Amino acid sequence: MPDLNARPPFSVRLRTTVADVGAPLCVGLDPDPDRLPPRFAQGGAADAEAFCVAITESTAPVAAAYKPNLAFFEAYGPEGWHALGRVCEAVRRSGRLLVLDGKRGDIGNTGRRYAAALYDRLGGDAATVAPYMGADSVAPFLEHAGRCAFVLVATSNPGAADLQHLDVGGTPLYEAAARLAADAARDLPGEAGFVVGATRPQLLTDLREAHPDVPFLVPGVGAQGGSVEDTLRANAGGPILVNSSRGILYASSGDDFAEAARDAAERLAASLAA
Amino acid sequence: MPDLNARPPFSVRLRTTVADVGAPLCVGLDPDPDRLPPRFAQGGAADAEAFCVAITESTAPVAAAYKPNLAFFEAYGPEGWHALGRVCEAVRRSGRLLVLDGKRGDIGNTGRRYAAALYDRLGGDAATVAPYMGADSVAPFLEHAGRCAFVLVATSNPGAADLQHLDVGGTPLYEAAARLAADAARDLPGEAGFVVGATRPQLLTDLREAHPDVPFLVPGVGAQGGSVEDTLRANAGGPILVNSSRGILYASSGDDFAEAARDAAERLAASLAA
Numbered sequence: 001m002p003d004l005n006a007r008p009p010f011s012v013r014l015r016t017t018v019a020d021v022g023a024p025l026c027v028g029l030d031p032d033p034d035r036l037p038p039r040f041a042q043g044g045a046a047d048a049e050a051f052c053v054a055i056t057e058s059t060a061p062v063a064a065a066y067k068p069n070l071a072f073f074e075a076y077g078p079e080g081w082h083a084l085g086r087v088c089e090a091v092r093r094s095g096r097l098l099v100l101d102g103k104r105g106d107i108g109n110t111g112r113r114y115a116a117a118l119y120d121r122l123g124g125d126a127a128t129v130a131p132y133m134g135a136d137s138v139a140p141f142l143e144h145a146g147r148c149a150f151v152l153v154a155t156s157n158p159g160a161a162d163l164q165h166l167d168v169g170g171t172p173l174y175e176a177a178a179r180l181a182a183d184a185a186r187d188l189p190g191e192a193g194f195v196v197g198a199t200r201p202q203l204l205t206d207l208r209e210a211h212p213d214v215p216f217l218v219p220g221v222g223a224q225g226g227s228v229e230d231t232l233r234a235n236a237g238g239p240i241l242v243n244s245s246r247g248i249l250y251a252s253s254g255d256d257f258a259e260a261a262r263d264a265a266e267r268l269a270a271s272l273a274a
Numbered sequence: 275m276p277d278l279n280a281r282p283p284f285s286v287r288l289r290t291t292v293a294d295v296g297a298p299l300c301v302g303l304d305p306d307p308d309r310l311p312p313r314f315a316q317g318g319a320a321d322a323e324a325f326c327v328a329i330t331e332s333t334a335p336v337a338a339a340y341k342p343n344l345a346f347f348e349a350y351g352p353e354g355w356h357a358l359g360r361v362c363e364a365v366r367r368s369g370r371l372l373v374l375d376g377k378r379g380d381i382g383n384t385g386r387r388y389a390a391a392l393y394d395r396l397g398g399d400a401a402t403v404a405p406y407m408g409a410d411s412v413a414p415f416l417e418h419a420g421r422c423a424f425v426l427v428a429t430s431n432p433g434a435a436d437l438q439h440l441d442v443g444g445t446p447l448y449e450a451a452a453r454l455a456a457d458a459a460r461d462l463p464g465e466a467g468f469v470v471g472a473t474r475p476q477l478l479t480d481l482r483e484a485h486p487d488v489p490f491l492v493p494g495v496g497a498q499g500g501s502v503e504d505t506l507r508a509n510a511g512g513p514i515l516v517n518s519s520r521g522i523l524y525a526s527s528g529d530d531f532a533e534a535a536r537d538a539a540e541r542l543a544a545s546l547a548a
């Protein structure tokens with residue numbers, strides 16, 4: 001394994017990468033076997049890998065980051081983890097940031113072993129982390145210098161309202177989760193970021209006002225209905241990665257998928273750079 | 275892969291397995307490389323596997339279920355997933371219930387791919403699931419008949435209080451998570467269970483009163499300080515699995531680890547059967 005340890009702070013690399021590329025675009029790598037182009041019709045781990053590598057190579061000129069979705073690899077067992085490793089290598093070769101979307105979260109040595117898998121073995125620059133178990137379940141993902149734990153704060157799905165929007169003494173639960181994440185990062189070498197969906201711009205506005213310097217990972221533009229303009233306005237120039245998965249990956253269902261993905265990524269990057 | 279699909283309801287199998295074995299003991303399989311006996315000193319995936327298989331074979335006479343902790347396998351990458359698969363086979367061979375502790379949680383096709391990994395590929399009877407994203411992130415783990423999604427409700431770690439104990443309009447958040455899980459299961463073929471820590475018996479009492487028939491997975495006895503007597507009293511005879519990991523796995527640090535594990539499991543099973 002390459003030495004993937006010493007890295008400058010995540011938010012510094014986020015800023016320089018976005019400046020280099022020209023837009024804060026993150027491409028979500030969700031190789032859904034039911035939606036892959038005909039040449040990947042077998043739908044196995046090797047096809048998921050080849051599809052994601054092709055998408056990465058095609059879109060790297062305009063993407064600042066890639067976000068492999070671990071579920072779509074894990075479903076193939078060991079072969080899926082081999083494929084995931086090679087997709088992560090392709091992202092690292094591209095020079096872009098690697099955000100591993102596994103929504104892990106656990107305490108003590110268990111959390112540390114997840115963090116080792118994500119940061120040390122796969123070489124992730126960042127990982128998505130679930131906060132329900134509390135600060136001690138987020139902390140293990142903050143123990144690696146130069147990495148960022150994007151904690152689920154206000155997600156973009158309809159069910160987000162079930163718990164996240166409940167009032168906990170004058171503030172919504174998502175603000176308590178945000179504070180928990182920011183506080184947990186205070187004495188640890190890693191950084192905390194927030195996952196904040198684009199589907200409810202007012203939450204993004206509120207969270208950005210309360211946390212001006214925290215990196216946000218924003219899913220939910222495009223297929224899920226969030227608007228780029230609203231997202232950028234709400235973000236007010238803070239550090240951000242705006243993720244799109246399906247709108248780029250499946251821009252064409254034919255064998256021109258890589259070119260169509262690049263076109264879609266270019267259009268989204270242009271609107272994000274505006 | 276064997277056909278692992280059609281299974282009777284989880285709580286029926288829980289009842290019959292516990293009746294056969296005599297106690298609701300679940301053995302947590304957390305092969306921590308820093309704590310394995312000398313003969314597994316390499317600490318790789320093969321050692322994790324051999325250790326867990328030996329523990330399973332040694333304790334099966336008194337255990338109703340096994341709970342592999344995915345972090346300790348995933349940290350080895352593809353080889354870890356191979357090892358995990360073989361540990362799951364050993365559990366299935368033992369005739370005991372297989373609870374996969376990965377604390378996954380995600381929506382739609384992503385959640386379905388996690389569920390496919392856990393239930394179809396690894397053959398889990400149950401999986402632990404994180405509720406922060408809401409009902410639509412729990413539902414994919416409830417779509418498999420005969421399986422149980424043990425949703426994190428009130429965990430046993432100190433950080434549990436950070437979010438789970440916040441008041442959300444007259445009830446604690448953990449009760450809202452419990453209701454969300456129970457409601458999500460209503461129209462789906464799988465069952466919902468709750469993870470409820472042994473370290474705060476009053477929560478167990480409250481949750482059992484409100485949800486008399488829901489299977490509880492209870493960590494936190496032994497090393498974490500929860501008492502068996504308090505747990506059984508609070509549970510009031512409901513469907514339950516009481517988990518112990520370290521107290522059994524590391525009962526001896528020598529090469530008599532398997533015999534020591536069986537002795538520790540027998541003692542705990544006896545106190546749980548009382």
